[in-house]
Amino acid sequence: MTDRNVRNLSWLEAKGSSSRLLNLHRIALEYGATAEWNEQPMFNDRMLNRALIIKHRLRRDEIQDFRHRRFVATKIVLPIDPRALGVGGRFMFVGQNNFYQALSSNFGLSREDEDTRRLELLDRLPAFDPFLMREYLRTNGANVGSCYFNISKGDLAGITEFVKSEVESLVKLSISSGADMKSSNPVARMTSIILSTELGSELALLGRTFRLEPEQYREGVFCWKGFLYYKWMIARTMSGVGEVTEGVRAIRPRGRVDTSAAVELDRSRERICEQIVQACDDAGRMIAAYDRAYEGLVVGGRPEQFRDFLLAAPRLFARLGERLGAIEHIVSFWSYRFGHGNATPDAAELLDIFSDFETSLGVPDNRRTSSSEPAVAA
Template sequence: MTDRTIRSLANLRGSASTARVLNLSRVHREHGDTDAWRDQPMFRNPMLNRSMIVKHRLRRDEIDRFRFRRYVATKIILPIDAGDLRAGGRYLFVGEAGFETTMTQAFGLQPDHPDIQTLRIMDGLPGLDPFLLREQLRRNGVTPAPCYFNLSEADLGAMIAFVAEEISPLVDLSLGPDWDLTADNPVARLTDKILSSSAGEDLSALGLTLRLAPEEYEEGVFCWKGFLYYKWVLRGAVGEIGDVMEAVRVTKPRGRPTNQQYVTLARSRETIRRRIIDTCDTTANMLRVYDDAFRGLTQEGRPTAFRDFLRDAPHLFAKLGERLGAIQHIVSFWKYRTAPGKPVPTPDELLDMLADFEVSLTGRDDAPTGSFSLAA
């Protein structure tokens, strides 16, 4: 196991639930003695319920583990020693060749076991954002306790307020701009419906109006919810992205880099700056697709624009989640690694971080063309 492998696994200990990492080992340490953790587990299997689930950008030598070409996979990591992550761990990818056989051999789980279904639900999401993960699991009848999701009441309140502001034109379209704000607030009612786990059913009249099949409409509404969530996340992260870009540009490593390291650092800094800008532009363009479609429905008398958006939403949602997840990962990991009190990274460590950021920001067009393995 290389030093890079040790650092990358040990650093996961610092987070519980993010866009990229679901750290069930930490959830167990902090909540394992509670009734909620025991009575409403994420996974029924004890080993899985103390694992780490990571959205992982596949490397060149990992792509052949899958029958179908993909660029991001869901990695299950079992730490060898949960108390000392520097000891490393074993891992496998959800959906890799021989996945079901390995799950039976390693965990005793048959292909129809509920835990396998939960893993496949996670694998179908572009990221592990706590809100979207919770909602997608609920849609499929899986209701883990709140301790498994790193969601504060303040964040939920802010997001609900944002969604209410965003969808108010739909209320105006239905009731007219002069509707009376009473205790029975129509914006609040519609917001609750959109954010509920039964949103597709609650808004079925809209699906009939748009002439979408029930399953097509239900999936589109979930992705609509995802677009609203990602739009809220991006609005709050714009300032942090700029701060991190500047910090990556100016941070000097601890110790003197070699000439080769100096050249590589300069190249990596510029590559990351350019890719962050490109990723943010692409993300903004995808969100603009939603904005244009919603405006067509609510202001321009073009409901077919929103119908087309809902049909395309699952594909757009996956791409949007991958790109925004990469940005969130860079921001959160940089802040974690350079927090006050932590040592300034050495040249090797800084190069390591920047190399990871470059891989995270690799787009589909730039991306490289089985059993448990040592965690990497």
């Protein structure tokens, strides 16, 4: 299939990866000359390793392309001309009808190839959050370079000031404990070390504070970066949650609505609002656990408590990533679909939107046919 939506593809090309987009094209441009990108690629097939991979909300006419009913799919976009993405691209969905035949004809891949398995792993993820993705791939035996899991440049600019405020108390502790943080701006320096994509010798500064063994530096600091990222993401996303819940309760479809559709819409409204609150509470509790461990370090002087929390943190990433990925998707999609004076949907479209939100939040969809395939959230 060919996608000639030139404006959207060109816009995606300029973006870094996000929870909805794994921009392998942009990663290849930035890291293609590095040994890491060449020796630990996401995909061995070089064309596939430069694709745009998107968590895509299926349109009504696309749902029929799958054997089992679903509302979000993993879309692989292959640029027609990698030097000019405005030309458009060919695309396919992971798990679509004749998926393995399409893999064979486009990439020469079989069901048993490692690239096929990684596509199916990515399809099972609720989002392309870098920490969730990294942990899920690693636990499933996929050895992928760290360049695929870096925070995007846009997010990095936003998170920097947040991290500075978070680490100020730790900088004071580091200085008092004898760590070499006596630079002209020690807070900025500590922030730079934490957010750096290169885990070099300066990690010894953090290692001494946290009492991490050298082999634990990389894992511990990666996990710390993950929780700082999630905490910032919560602060950024939660501002739109109230608007969404109010909008879900208030919106009414245009045109005639039959009784059964009206009843289902009302039931769905309540389920969505309840589950959004539950998802926010879940995420808040996990971040609160991080805050307690961090407070134990900077106030209670218990670095072992924070160290142990960081080393156990990967177990929390999947759940936290799922919760935040769902909330972020709903908030961003609501703004996209219902902002800027866009037309009110009819009953059928609104039911589809609500079903997508429920799927994202993990609510069982009674309208969906039974399937052994894992539910995919957005």
